[in-house]
Amino acid sequence: MKGDRLKFxxxxxxxxxxxATPARALPGQTTDEVAAWIKANPTLRPGxxxxxLITKSDSAAQRFTFEASLLPPGRIKVSPNAxxxxxxxxxxxxxxxxxxxxxxxxxxxxIYGLEVAQDFDRAQLIYSYPxxxxxxxxxxxxxxxxxxxxxxLRKGSRYAYWLEIAQTSEGLAYSGRLTVFLRADxxxxxxxxxxx
Numbered sequence: 001m002k003g004d005r006l007k008f009x010x011x012x013x014x015x016x017x018x019x020a021t022p023a024r025a026l027p028g029q030t031t032d033e034v035a036a037w038i039k040a041n042p043t044l045r046p047g048x049x050x051x052x053l054i055t056k057s058d059s060a061a062q063r064f065t066f067e068a069s070l071l072p073p074g075r076i077k078v079s080p081n082a083x084x085x086x087x088x089x090x091x092x093x094x095x096x097x098x099x100x101x102x103x104x105x106x107x108x109x110x111i112y113g114l115e116v117a118q119d120f121d122r123a124q125l126i127y128s129y130p131x132x133x134x135x136x137x138x139x140x141x142x143x144x145x146x147x148x149x150x151x152x153l154r155k156g157s158r159y160a161y162w163l164e165i166a167q168t169s170e171g172l173a174y175s176g177r178l179t180v181f182l183r184a185d186x187x188x189x190x191x192x193x194x195x196x
Contacts, residue, residue, distance in 0.1 A: 026180065053065070053066075090108070100173065101176075160181050163176070
């Protein structure tokens, strides 16, 4: 029964993406606006006591999380605009079906609608990792963890996006996340990612 509910929730993310209305609560809006949007969002469907952190998990093998935050992504930095959401992150963990970039993009579309999904698709690639040098270093040192995280940072006309997928040493991806955040925070995150 629990597995059926999680399957429904995961498929709802895909299915609602085909008919989802445009997003009304995005980074840059107040916590009150975002809380109301999350509560009314048919894809997120928060449970009792969930406000800015929504978790769907019926087994240890599958989990979906959505989180709205007052902080920009990356290293913690004091937000100059208290009460304004600066980033929203969705995370998918699935050991049964795996996680791909396309699956994260489908989840983005299901939650935010077509307009934001198109902004993501048209967004300029700012930075991607791991670099070829990092991959070669991982091979040379027989250390697959060096190249396990694959990510990209994009800057769209409306928002910035950070997509990251973690792979096992066998090249399988069971975990991934996609963060939608303010364009003003993209330079900070790019510098942090380049200096890792």
